[in-house]
Amino acid sequence: MRKTIIDLIFKIAKEKNAFDILEGRLSKITQKQLSENIIECGILPEMFVHDSSEEKLWAKYSDIILSLSLNFLGIPAEVLRTRGDSADVFGKTKNYSIVGDAKTFRLSRTAKNQKDFKVKALDDWRKGNNYALLVSPLTQYPNRRSQIYGQAVEKNVTLLSYTHLHFLLDFYTNQDIKSLWETGSRLKKSLKTPDHQNSLTYWAEIDKAVCAIVNKNNDILKKYKVLEIQKTKEIGNEGIAYWRQKIKDFHKLSKEEAVKLLIKAEKIEAKIKTIEKAINIEMPL
16 A cells, blocks of 8 residues: 555645545545554655655645544544644544644654654643544654653653554454543553653553553564564665665766756755845845
């Protein structure tokens, strides 16, 4: 499915109704299809240019995947169309409401920090809703102490991975999953404040919660984590192949073509225009 979605995004990214087309295409996906492909949405394709229409649409793709996951888990949900200072996904049951945000990262990007996860912002975006949820690839979360875990515990924002969603989707049979959204509150009561930032403690509690919900043991969940690692390696090799081909393509360029490409990459002409605009400004004397 990954290649199909990549091809579709390249085709429609610049269309005004690109999101509607993508959402419509995914609306008929089955729970099994979603489960089989959910890990992939957390990894941005290397062939998408940074900050391009394609990259932004892939981010929306991950939001759609989160929304569909919540629907299959008994929480009617939708991707919100509002822009800025708002969560991307909203779900509501008879008993509670939840806002969510889905993260996707390039494997070639280094040094992710707490600002990339926006836990505090998600708490703010919760507004009058009961719960808040952030989903990211498990391999991209900090694996040691981090402020994002402290914020998640103190603000009761549930950090989850696509692997945990994969696990839940495979074994969900109308169980109540509300306990998952109370993970931060439970840890806040049981831990001393200095321990709130402990990643191992946080993920142990998340693992315990999802296993209890579907009545499966942790050994089965571990197999799902291994699957994520395998899928990440597979997609990583896709990215490596893409960049190696780029190197070959660059070697084929003439000197003139290479210079033009470098000027474009450095955005030099745009910088010159910006400076010209700044120095040609007219001020009343």
